[in-house]
Amino acid sequence: MDDVRRKKLEEQTRYEPAEVEGRIFAEWVEGGYFHPQAEGPPEENLSVAIPPPNVTGALHMGHALNGSMQDALVRMNRMRGRNTLWTLGTDHAGIATQAVVEKMLAAEGATRQELGREAFVERVWAWKEEYGSRIVEQYKRLGASCDYESERFTLDEGYVRAVYRVFKRLYDKGYIYRDHYMVNWDPGSHSAISDLEVESREVEDTLYSIDYPVEGSDRVLTVATVRPETMLADTAVAVNPGDERYADLVGKHCVLPLVGRRLPIVADEHVDPEFGTGALKITPGHDPNDFEIGRKHGLEEIGVIGPDGRMNEGAGERFAGLPAAEAQEAVVAALREEGRLRDEEPYVHSVPFSERSGARIEPLISLQWFCRMDELAAPAIEVVERDEVRIAPERWKRVYLDWMREIRPWCISRQLWWGHRIPVWYCDACEETYVAEQPPERCGACDGPLRQEEDVLDTWFSSALWPFATLGWPDETPELRAFYPTSFLTTAREILFLWVARMVMMGLEFPGDVPFRDVYVHSVIQARDGRRMSKSLGTGVDPLEEIDRHGADALRFGLLAMSSTQDVRFSDAKVQQGADLANKLWNASRLILLNVKFEQNQSRRVPNKARQDRVPAAAVEDRWLLSRLEATIGSVTAKLEEYDFAHATQEIYAFIWSELCDWYLEIVKPRLYDREEDVSATLLLALERVLGLLHPIMPFVTEEIWSHHPSRQGHLAVHAFPEPDGSLRDPEAEAEVRLGIELTRRLRAWRDLVEAPAASVLPARAEGIEPREFVGRLARFEFERNGGDPIAAVGPVKILASTEIDAEAVAARLEARREELRSEVRRAEGKLANERFVERAPAEVVEEERRKLERYRAELEELAE
């Protein structure tokens, strides 16, 4: 060790993540450790495709948690020698990105329409080049070991080819089609959106009851609606076929107030006779249900509200041009004037809103592209049923399957400019349509000019191809051969349908295999107060601030420790715990590295009685430590493999803090200061294995400490992960040291109870056992062969009279313990007196109870006055 580095170890009593992290990360990247060769079969390799963050995005806690999980598993497998790829990239995020750039334009007083499509798209690209890598840089801060050398983007050249290939093939199979259909129109983003991008919220509206006169009669049908302005588009009135009140009216007509249109009265099961009057106005142009009913009965479809949210010509001169909300007031006023408004009352109901823009959805009929899902879903259902794609926790498997079995056509076209422009060309002259991966020159039929479809594809259409498009599909690339299918996906449940399900369908349809073997659905980290973390609520916790404050390792540890299968509140204490652990490990390492005896040729020595060629004379505590570490490695590794990060972190924390630092280091300090060989070998080996085990979770501090370890050859990031080594297990050593620890604890507790001065060394005599040396040292007792009368007993240890101890405190303590024991004896006796317990409980449980009773009685006797 050179002097400068040694000096650093000696002087730096606190671990400083800020000083370490940037430097270490640069070393990893320089080492090229994160960029694998495309070799070997996928089942031997490990690959993960990062859920691509939006280019507009900033790293939030969800990314940080997800990234911590993936990185833990990726790093563990890389260290195990698997050829490991973690694909990185970003998503063009159509609506979000377009909105950001439009906002910039607005600040300049411009609009995208003024700019024109081509110039606007150029502006977005320019924006992307400048700001789009922000989130990638933020992943680096987290320590994520992604392959930064081959970053992908859903709009890069190769990716577009994949998207067009998929579109063309699905079109040729007849799955993709164009239709006039009811869609969720988002007036905010000015585009259609899919069902999955709609959320419903409770809204208080007014329910209006309107009288529709029946033609040729003085009867009226009273219908109820919260959106009276849509009555202008009514084309029927429906009643339930079983409703006797209206049986005679079915087949007759109503007259639509204000408009005068004749509306057929139809019978349809959908109508609930219990609701209102049992008569339902039918507006196929502006209500999804009515649309269905309308198609069933062949009703006319009239649109009165346009994509701009204003009434169109169909609404009639009186209302055309008004925004829908104003039109509503005008229609109500007009109805009131005509005496058709029977009633109005407050009404709370759920209303669809756009998740993208927050605007209230305007259902309307428009010409859009759709993708039929039934055929794609069928195999995607099977692979999950057969666990070829395993979804954990189990309950999400059912959620996935339930949704897939009810899947409906997907509206894939968006009225945006930023995205994959749909690869369809129209000939206006002869009405031919061309779908192609490459733009056709001219119309093949009439040689006329072609015009490309204006719409772009839903962003999720391209995201669905992520696991294979990033690997070069549709080409048969070496990357695709080596890394597809990917190994696992960790994700938040909110994109289970939006993204995960669609990847499974597309993976099976195109490369022909599942996109990943495991899906782990992790918890959502809520704000500290239990609300959702959200920018608009101001409840977000910024991961980068946490990294600045506590270090990336601390944040990673904290997030993994607080993760769960259920939602959890963000816990500052867990992040702090991570920071404390990094500091603890740093200081323990200083103690070790500055005191061990080390020579090059003994670096791999393993003290263990089972390894006669090594150090047969190793002390029992050395064997205890290595055995405990071995158990911890096995358990932590298993937990990481089953995505149980919370318990993995807790176990490794407990091992380092309690067993390594609180016990082993304290026990061996005298030997360590003597630079004793066995203890040095034990500590160097243990430290190496601990650093390896913890590295996937806390990569920076472990790498930094490793840089001071005398056995170091190369970076820890590519050092061997500690493999299970059964020869290090030593149950006898574990049992023996455990007894010593127990005794030390009881003796310390006894001292505290009788308020013995902290620095005093008390006289004692051990009977029937020979306590290990450390017991007396750590508990501050001097064991004597003879000595005077005992004044108290702690297990096999008799404590002797001493001027340091208050006799009254001892007496009180003894009486308290006797009372405790008497109570335990009563409890055990009662239990054993219960014949049904003795008869029916398993023999070993009863036997255990008897043993306890004996123990309590023996101790009570020992303490008898």
Added chain:
RNA sequence: GGGCGCAUAGCUCAGUUGGGAGAGCGCCAGCUCGACAAGCUGGAGGUCACAGGUUCGAGCCCUGUUGCGCCCACCA
């Protein structure tokens, strides 16, 4: 309307197949012990939401109730 999840220490959460309730933080008391005061040692603190049931025995299994959260769904 359907489905799922959650109620355990002051706080945030663990509790695997039923067999004397745990962690971290916080709190109390004591410690400048040659790594770490972001430390060390000891301690207090819980009718496991409520009510029934099954069982020799229930935080855990069953039924119901209450409260909170999430997802799905076309009742105007």
